Amino acid sequence: MERRTIVNTVLEAQDLLRFCLQGGGEIVPGRHFRDELLQEDLTFEDAWVVLKSGRVLDPPEPDIKTGEWKYRVEGHEPGGKYLVIVFSFKSVSRAFLITVFSVAAKARDE
Template sequence: MRECLARGRVILGSHFRRELAAEDLDLVDAWQVLRSGNIYAEPEPDIKTGEWKYRVEGYEPGGKWLAIVFSFKSADVAFLITTFSLEAKRRKDEGHEKGRVQ
């Protein structure tokens, strides 16, 4: 991923761009996470494309913990699929819990 960033071979998916805006962040914030973050989980297969999805996580400059999901289109081209903050994930998970029948 860092090699892709250095060479400018990163494709921003439309969903990624929408979610980044929804988090009130910009590309500078995302690039910081991509350059300095870590991958904590094993990659997962994307059921739509068959490609492996990776998730890099870290703090953006404003202090928000951000996760960015990406895949490699080739050895030197990365595709950014989506992004979310820990806060947004927590809100989404809580919403699912409230809607669950006990």
């Protein structure tokens, strides 16, 4: 199975994610992502803040199930939880949200 990435750097991934958020493309929240939002007691608006202001810090990782590249955007949601949102690009203008989880060690007190 050929694995290819649509974007080559973390900065390009971050820029392309912002492009999708600003209406140049679409954001598709997957079922697992939606389920984990509920588990974390978060709203989509909380996640949206992280998608808009968070940073892609690490290079992508291959998804062994799909052959796509997975990226992680990280940042604080309004309540202070530090979130990691895992996503992939289904196309240049379509970001698919795979999952979300909080990292307690990076939470900040509001």
